[in-house]
Amino acid sequence: MENLKNLHDVLIIGGGIIGTFVARELSKYDLEVGLIEAKNDVGDGCSGANSAIIHSGYDPLPGTLKAKFNVLGNLMWDEIAEELDVHFYRIGSLTIALEDNQLEVLNSLAHRAKENGVEVKLLNAKEVKELEPNINPNVKGALLAPTAGIVDPFLAVVKAMENAMDNGVKLYLNNRVEKITKEENIYIVKTNKGEYKSRVVINAAGVHSGEIANMIEPIDWKVIPRKGEYFLLDHFMYGFVNHTIFPLPSEKGKGVLFTLTTSGNLMFGPSSEEIEDLDDVSTDKLTLDSVKSQALNLIPNIPMHKVIRVFSGNRPTTTRHDFIIEPAKSDKNFINVAGIESPGFASAPAIAKYVVDELVNDVISLKEKNNYISHVRKHPNLYDMGLENRAKFVENNPEFGEVICNCEKISLGEIKDTLNRNCAPTSIKGIKKRCRAGFGSCQGGFCQSRIIEILAEHYNLSPLDVLYDKEGSNILIDTIKEGK
């Protein structure tokens, strides 16, 4: 019960994009802040399996929280990405009309964009084809939103947490919240590992936010997670797709879209299926087949042999169908930040700021730190430094010359750099998320054995104890007979 001694001012439940961004925002102030995460890394829920688009904000209905925070959040990403040393590119989005009668819908979307205060431009078929040569040739027109962007979703979460920890926030991994009680104005959050005390609790538990909110009081909303299945392709050529490409939005969401990752991989999806098991991230053939056929409708010549991965993530959709960012009815010291589905990534910086400046500020006085560190220590990214500088850098930092991941050309130095920071990875997946080792064509076939050795050495473990992902996900189960 060591933790009982530590009284927090604010305790955040959930280490996704919202939890970590709120943690970082809070770390600007003189506060004891902790973040509780059920898994062994941050960003492993919905935040690690989504489209990673920083939406422009033209789409949400005017007046909704989604519209408000999307538009505000989008504007904040340039600065945040720079501070967190995360790749972020405003590649723009195109919403495509494939039938003449859909042009009217584009017009109304353009009107909605104006209401939301988002810059858009209507394009005719010829203009669309010039921007996207591989688009369905039957395209009739498109709505271009130049401010839409893409971000590295793994690093956005990890780096926000790292920066928060650089500023004193504590991270409690592998803690699944079981019960929350309140004694003498102090919350006691009981997990499978211990008890944590705090004056204020922020519920940012994603698909589990309904369960957490219910621990305090009955709630009038419910999380109905919707699974989205995706295809990820190897990076194979520049210019095959240049923007995020949406079909016309429907009731179910933004539909099967095409986008690029910040490392140039092509991605398409998601499906939209209501599910019961909150942690079910399986894929199935029928759904993937349907995603594929919808995708082929936008881009008819997808090189399917370049697919390197299929995956799924669960959006924390709620019965309110808008973001829920408000204190519990019975207590202002318990703040729910729930239902953060698309456009969650775009909105996250603005949501974090609102939660801290308005909702937390309402219950505790905030005093700015004078030693706040706004930037993470820059990651030595060999790819970005160019080949000339790379030679000099490697001379002085020899481990950056030893390439471990052949496909993505990631060096030992880059891998070790992720291990020698706050919010360091503890698993093979953790390393993959942070520096892309194992992310390429062979999906770790060549480098996984080395990554296991690097993790084992760093944490002084037997390779048998190294995890791929969650607890129980060991790759190696025993030594061979000769090894005994």
Added chain:
Amino acid sequence: MKTVDLVIIGGGSAGMAAALQAKKEGISDILILEKDECLGGILNQCIHNGFGLTEFKEELTGPEYLWRFVDQIHEEKIPYICNAQVIDLSKDKIIKYSKYGLVETIKAKAIVMATGCYERSAGAIQLPGDRCTGVITAGLAQKYLNIKGYMVGKRVVILGSGDIGLIMARRLTLEGAKVICVSEIMPYSAGLNRNIQQCLKDYDIPLYLSRTVSKVVGKNRLEKVTLSSVDENMNFIPGTEMEIECDTLVLSVGLVPYISLLNYIGCPIGPTKGAIVNNYMETKIDGVFACGNCLHVHDVVDFVTEEGRNAGHGAALYIKNLIKNDGEISVIPGREISYVVPQFIDKKTNENVTLKLRVRKPLKDQFVVVKSGDRIISKTYKLGVVPSEMILLNLSIDKINEINEELTVELEGK
């Protein structure tokens, strides 16, 4: 900038053979760049026997086979650098490689690409179901067992009957695991007949054909897989599901030429997923040659060695300025042929050419016919043909010199 006549990227069977051949033909300024810590490539982990039947007329293990070449590399004093990863390549043959403490730039007169292949992953085949551990490619499992000394599972299902999958069925059994079955989506095996006998039948491991994994289930580690039969369009047939409890699914679902460096220089790629080449193994990029599994995936290493020699020979001719490039004859895969290597033949060649090809499906009583227009250049009878066994066809210079139009290679029933 350092200059080298011939740089060979990849020090496996293909790369070593290319280096030795070029040396034999008088090229002395050679450098082999190898990404791993020693020469030999994937053969280092192939501790089973069956290598060298053509090359040495004896049965060797992978390491025995490769060491015969490493010895020659040492005897010939051919320089090589291990742990060296090529990080950039340009069309004018400027190579940048990286190793511990060093990034170096070299200008080469000719390059032989011998970078091997990689395994298709669970993602590449869109394996349906949970994302749990215990799903592993056969080559990686082999590396863990044979190089690192670790077991990857106890109750194993193998998906895909490619040779590595078959070899691993036996290897895992010998190491104490229960290999429950091998499941193959096609109606025939993708492996060599001798491996089906020696690795499955000898150990009573069943091989299920036209059946694949329709679902993997496991919270953290694999708990079970569902196998389903598939129809001719590869769709699961409802009602044929078979649940098998297992902790490991080994994937042997295909190998793909490893050509990321060729993509850097915009090298045209053919139906093998490797470069398209002429009879000197020269790609469409001037002075860049390719051989071995990065060109097309071979079933027997002896043929990789032979192809490496062809590429080394081609590179030597190129460096000595003896390739004329006065036009070429296309070689087109026709009826029931999935690919032919090379895709082009130099019209002015004064050498015999070996065509290497694979058929699309198993067939009995077939003629392999090489045609130029309506004229039959050669017609070879085969009792049976299968996709897993590469067919070699020799074309003599006299025959090549008779050809004016493109060549087509096709099967013709008896």
